[in-house]
Amino acid sequence: xxxxxxxxxxxxxxxxxxxxxxxxxxxxxxxxxxxxxxxxxxxxxxxxxxxxxxxxxxxxxxxxxxxxxxxxxxxxxxxxxxxxxxxxxxxxxxxxxxxxxxxxxxxxxxxxxxxxxxxxxxxxxxxxxxxxxxxxxxxxxxxxxxxxxxxxxxxxxxxxxxxxxxxxxxxxxxxxxxxxxxxxxxxxxxxxxxxxxxxxxxxxxxxxxxxxxxxxxxxxxxxxxxxxxxxxxxxxxxxxxxxxxxxxxxxxxxxxxxxxxxxxxxxxxxxxxxxxxxxxxxxxxxxxxxxxxxxxxxxxxxxxxxxxxxxxxxxxxxxxxxxxxxxxxxxxxxxxxxxxxxxxxxxxxxxxxxxxxxxxxxxxxxxxxxxxxxxxxxxxxxxxxxxxxxxxxxxxxxxxxxxxxxxxxxxxxxxxxxxxxxx
Amino acid sequence: xxxxxxxxxxxxxxxxxxxxxxxxxxxxxxxxxxxxxxxxxxxxxxxxxxxxxxxxxxxxxxxxxxxxxxxxxxxxxxxxxxxxxxxxxxxxxxxxxxxxxxxxxxxxxxxxxxxxxxxxxxxxxxxxxxxxxxxxxxxxxxxxxxxxxxxxxxxxxxxxxxxxxxxxxxxxxxxxxxxxxxxxxxxxxxxxxxxxxxxxxxxxxxxxxxxxxxxxxxxxxxxxxxxxxxx
Ligand SMILES: Nc1ncnc2c1ncn2[C@@H]1O[C@H](COP(=O)(O)OP(=O)(O)OP(=O)(O)O)[C@@H](O)[C@H]1O
Ligand SMILES: [Mg+2]
Numbered sequence: 029x030x031x032x033x034x035x036x037x038x039x040x041x042x043x044x045x046x047x048x049x050x051x052x053x054x055x056x057x058x059x060x061x062x063x064x065x066x067x068x069x070x071x072x073x074x075x076x077x078x079x080x081x082x083x084x085x086x087x088x089x090x091x092x093x094x095x096x097x098x099x100x101x102x103x104x105x106x107x108x109x110x111x112x113x114x115x116x117x118x119x120x121x122x123x124x125x126x127x128x129x130x131x132x133x134x135x136x137x138x139x140x141x142x143x144x145x146x147x148x149x150x151x152x153x154x155x156x157x158x159x160x161x162x163x164x165x166x167x168x169x170x171x172x173x174x175x176x177x178x179x180x181x182x183x184x185x186x187x188x189x190x191x192x193x194x195x196x197x198x199x200x201x202x203x204x205x206x207x208x209x210x211x212x213x214x215x216x217x218x219x220x221x222x223x224x225x226x227x228x229x230x231x232x233x234x235x236x237x238x239x240x241x242x243x244x245x246x247x248x249x250x251x252x253x254x255x256x257x258x259x260x261x262x263x264x265x266x267x268x269x270x271x272x273x274x275x276x277x278x279x280x281x282x283x284x285x286x287x288x289x290x291x292x293x294x295x296x297x298x299x300x301x302x303x304x305x306x307x308x309x310x311x312x313x314x315x316x317x318x319x320x321x322x323x324x325x326x327x328x329x330x331x332x333x334x335x336x337x338x339x340x341x342x343x344x345x346x347x348x349x350x351x352x353x354x355x356x357x358x359x360x361x362x363x364x365x366x367x368x369x370x371x372x373x374x375x376x377x378x379x380x381x382x383x384x385x386x387x388x389x390x391x392x393x394x395x396x397x398x399x400x401x402x403x404x405x406x407x408x409x410x411x412x413x414x415x416x417x418x419x420x421x422x423x424x425x426x427x428x429x430x431x432x433x434x435x436x437x438x439x440x441x442x443x444x445x446x447x448x449x450x451x
Numbered sequence: 452x453x454x455x456x457x458x459x460x461x462x463x464x465x466x467x468x469x470x471x472x473x474x475x476x477x478x479x480x481x482x483x484x485x486x487x488x489x490x491x492x493x494x495x496x497x498x499x500x501x502x503x504x505x506x507x508x509x510x511x512x513x514x515x516x517x518x519x520x521x522x523x524x525x526x527x528x529x530x531x532x533x534x535x536x537x538x539x540x541x542x543x544x545x546x547x548x549x550x551x552x553x554x555x556x557x558x559x560x561x562x563x564x565x566x567x568x569x570x571x572x573x574x575x576x577x578x579x580x581x582x583x584x585x586x587x588x589x590x591x592x593x594x595x596x597x598x599x600x601x602x603x604x605x606x607x608x609x610x611x612x613x614x615x616x617x618x619x620x621x622x623x624x625x626x627x628x629x630x631x632x633x634x635x636x637x638x639x640x641x642x643x644x645x646x647x648x649x650x651x652x653x654x655x656x657x658x659x660x661x662x663x664x665x666x667x668x669x670x671x672x673x674x675x676x677x678x679x680x681x682x
Binding site for chain 2: 035042043347354357358443444
């Protein structure tokens with residue numbers, strides 16, 4: 029005798045429109061809850077994307093390693109012995125490590141924002157100069173703008189050539205000049221530019237990249253009198269191996285060669301991208317979790333508000349509901365009507381909150397995209413995945429249904445006579 | 452049981468009803484026996500508090516009773532579920548109240564159409580039918596008006612149209628003219644009589660002799676019992 033169709037919907041809309049202000053205010057709570065969930069999760073994702081971008085171009089299985097001093101006496105050596113690495117040590121490591129896949133020793137000259145060390149004619153600049161191997165590209169890729177990267181011949185022949193960052197080119201060369209083939213003077217030694225690169229990183233890291241100069245490791249050591257010394261190592265390890273065990277294995281090989289106590293944790297320092305990622309990941313999953321909880325609480329508050337409003341509404345409409353019962357509405361129909369109204373209210377405003385939230389996030393996205401200067405920040409590309417949105421909407425619908433139960437049963441617990449008598 | 456008992460639209464036997472207020476029990480109906488034949492126009496009279504509304508609500512399946520039998524249209528109404536009661540109300544009964552009981556945010560037309568909504572009649576059909584009944588009570592031009600834009604007499608005519616729309620066998624009216632002036636009361640009563648002439652049984656609770664005297668029969672309630680009937 030009763031079938032759900034458009035009519036049911038029209039009935040419910042009519043009821044909700046009857047008190048638009050109240051409907052709006054009670055719906056606001058739910059809308060706000062959903063809006064909050066989506067905004068906070070979106071921002072957390074944005075922050076995570078920003079931070080991940082800072083590491084973005086580095087291979088997941090890469091590792092950096094440098095030497096420090098020993099902290100344990102071993103094989104007749106005192107503790108506190110400074111450790112130095114040479115090319116021979118690196119070759120030994122490459123030959124003996126099980127997990128190592130590539131190793132790229134690096135040396136550095138000049139520092140970030142140091143004194144002017146590079147000149148070209150009358151132009152000067154302070155740049156970081158790295159001596160490195162072609163393998164460096166495997167660990168942190170720097171896309172070429174023009175020319176070429178370092179290659180093995182450059183290493184073998186100790187060629188005095190340089191691949192420079194875009195900023196370096198902009199400072200040392202005029203717009204009309206071709207950087208490739210140009211000559212620059214690093215600490216008094218001439219190098220020929222063979223390539224210009226850009227950075228995949230963001231923020232200060234990108235700045236740093238773009239103001240650096242890369243020259244063959246061998247040429248570096250010769251020109252700047254470093255002998256066979258190695259500043260630090262950039263390494264790639266087997267992807268199958270966990271970062272921590274790979275690091276331990278690699279260091280144990282070097283410890284054995286350099287007579288360092290196997291348990292000495294201070295002789296080498298190291299840093300792995302994977303480890304960094306894990307930490308970021310766990311921080312952000314915590315942030316997301318917290319935002320879900322707080323958003324959920326906001327949603328819960330909204331739902332309780334709706335339940336309250338519906339209870340008040342049912343009380344106010346006692347007479348109307350009695351009339352409906354007298355005119356043939358079964359208790360089931362009344363329950364469905366009240367539940368339907370509650371659900372409609374929550375869904376309508378929840379959807380509005382969700383749409384507004386997603387819209388806001390997309391707006392921020394568009395704003396960030398339109399401001400290249402802002403690209404640098406650690407906040408980038410905030411986003412919510414569709415399943416987070418759906419999940420929140422589903423939660424809201426379920427809670428809306430729960431919120432409707434009490435008012436609905438309150439509505440049918442009143443006998444038709446009593447309902448009609450009120451007035 | 453007599454043949455008349457079976458032919459009756461309404462047949463009550465020893466209906467008893469008491470209200471529980473706290474530990475107190477107030478017996479309002481102390482054994483009501485009566486039958487109302489198809490097509491009758493019956494008035495129920497009695498002093499205030501004599502149980503008229505209680506009896507009408509029992510007849511309307513809006514309230515339950517403690518003992519006795521109630522047969523409506525040949526079907527026993529004892530121990531009905533709320534759902535079944537709603538179905539019988541929708542199928543057999545129309546209501547007219549003293550306070551009109553129109554839904555305030557619905558137009559006259561929508562109010563009249565509401566019983567058909569609960570019978571699952573499609574919107575278009577419902578509205579056409581509601582329009583026809585509004586015309587019947589002379590309010591076609593007021594179809595889109597809200598109840599608070601109507602006079603008392605007009606509201607009651609809307610309520611009567613609403614009571615009629617589902618083609619009930621009985622219309623139960625609790626002091627339908629109680630809130631109206633005498634001229635309007637006469638109009639409403641004339642309308643009820645006209646409807647009664649078309650074969651619909653009508654039971655009217657009233658205080659007014661002028662109203663009661665226009666009925667076929669008067670049932671007088673006193674102290675929870677039927678005092679006497681004439682007709
Ligand atoms: N829900 C209730 N709970 C307790 N007592 C009730 C209830 N409804 C009615 N009564 C009592 O039952 C008695 C009959 O009430 P009823 O409404 O049937 O009287 P009535 O004849 O319609 O009176 P009136 O002419 O004033 O409308 C009254 O004494 C009333 O106080
Ligand atoms: Mg009464």
